[in-house]
Amino acid sequence: MSTLEIKDLHVSIAVDGGTKEILTGVDLTIRAGETHAIMGPNGSGKSTLAYAIAGHPKYEVTSGSITLASDDGGRVDVLSMTVDERARAGLFLAMQYPVEVPGVSTANFLRSAATAVRGEAPKLRTWVKEVKGAMSDLDIDPAFVDRNVNEGFSGGEKKRQEVLQLALLRPKFAVLDETDSGLDVDALRVVSEGVNRYRAGGETGVLLITHYTRILQHITPDRVHVFAGGKVVESGGPELADELERSGYERFTKVEAAVG
């Protein structure tokens, strides 16, 4: 069992003529077996947090730490790792806008990723079965393995592919960045079931980033954090999501403006 610790994380991006600080000191600890929801208005820095954890080069961490700690006392400094090292260490980001990679078939991509993350190439026979099973769980047409990665996929199809990768790569911690956006009711149910299967073992942690509460009807969080102005401004249990559903983010954005 492990823990993902984020401490006083500050992140900037390059803008015309300088840098702009997006994350202004994020503190967050997620233990294996827990699901945390991060909710917040547009522009509050939720996606920046997701990308900073994954190591996107556009986001510069100016201070703070991200640490992957294990029960035996081992501590891994995530920020010193390359993007692929982070993935192999057990971090996963389901992206809001998955990238199209022309020329690379989905089958080839999935196998390359599994080989990298597992440290050895999966045995072909069991692998084909595993992929087929995981695709069937997500109602993905088997023909998609022959298509290029995300190329020409609809928004919903891309999101299913992200959850397919989650199922096959089985990370320690998964960050789901607005995985619910752009999904119709049926797709939301299928995708949520996929995430719940991943959670079921109780040994994996989920950081669920969302703007809306509807995905929380399907995936019950242990903790809910409200994100505003680039940091967590309030944390609570699932009931906090219900309050947001009733009264929106106004209370928090106003606080932020007042603190300003």
Added chain:
Amino acid sequence: MTAEVTGLAPELAGAKEGQGSKPLTSASERFTSYDVEAFEVPSGREENWRFTPQRRLRGLHQTTTFDAAPTVSVTETAGVTVEIVARDDSRIGEGGVPADRVAAAAWSAFTTATLVTLDGSPDPVTVRVTGPGEGVVAAGHLQIRTTPNAQATVVVEHSGSGTLADNLEVVVADGSTLHLVVTEEWADDAVHAGAHHICVGRDATLRGVAVQLGGDLVRIVSTVDYRGPGGDAELLGLGYADAKQHLEQRLLVDHGFPNCTSNVLYKNALQGDGAHTVWIGDVLIRAAAENTETFEFNRNLVLTTGARADSVPNLEIETGEIVSAGHASATGRFDDEQLFYLQSRGIPEDAARRLVVRGFFGEILSKITLPELRERLEAAIEAELAVTGV
């Protein structure tokens, strides 16, 4: 159709403008001649020269004299006849007529040509063309021809050093099928300006793969000419340009007979500062070419900054009675977002790049039916990838 044009007939005065300061407006007006003096020395502004860096041509665009000929060796097997013939051999010129000054200069200069005839169903044949050596300028001439209804596979490999201008005639006889792979695997110093004159007979099939990997500057001007109805040409290309390398493919598929098909797919990858690929794809469907089916597609994959891919597809249709005609061109960049995405799934950067390039070329390589050749080219592409070190 291939009547020799010596000098410049008055009625061709307008056509010659295409070699002069005015660009050609139509592929059908393209001027051709076996005689180098019929072409003006290009200034570099002409449509068919504007992408070629003339300073790096080592004078090929001006010269009429050559020091040497390339070394040509052919594996001889049953059904394959190899002849060294004089320039007055009646078969010389059957493939086509030079369309630019360099090709005409090589044509005017060669003393003997290598002529390879394929009869029946011979084993695959390899023709090795070796450059004249560093600092030496050569002119060469090669003709590959099938007999009617033959089924043959030929690999023409170019390697070595030096400067070469040459003509490759490919005569695909009625009812025959020719698989032809032409590779440019030159040493870093080499300059090669080649012209391919391909004619496809009645109900004949050409399956061509053009591979450009090595050399400082390689410019290949290919013409596919149908000589009867029912011809089928598939033209595939694969190029990998490194830093400062200029790789150019200029293609004209000239549909002059009914019921013919052509399918063109050229793919280039580019990496490094000054890497440059040029692809010009002209398809001409003449009035007589009813029921033509044609598609041409150029795709370029830019792997690093500082590289440039030029791509100009042209389609000219003189009859409405065709099955289909299409062309497309797409230049994509292997960008930071794609790299990030693949890396975020645990795939290291070099493996991610390899995955993308292998996937990109896989479609072409899978069409090469000779396993040893395919493996060698795959290895060459891996070696190119290793060069980047990025």
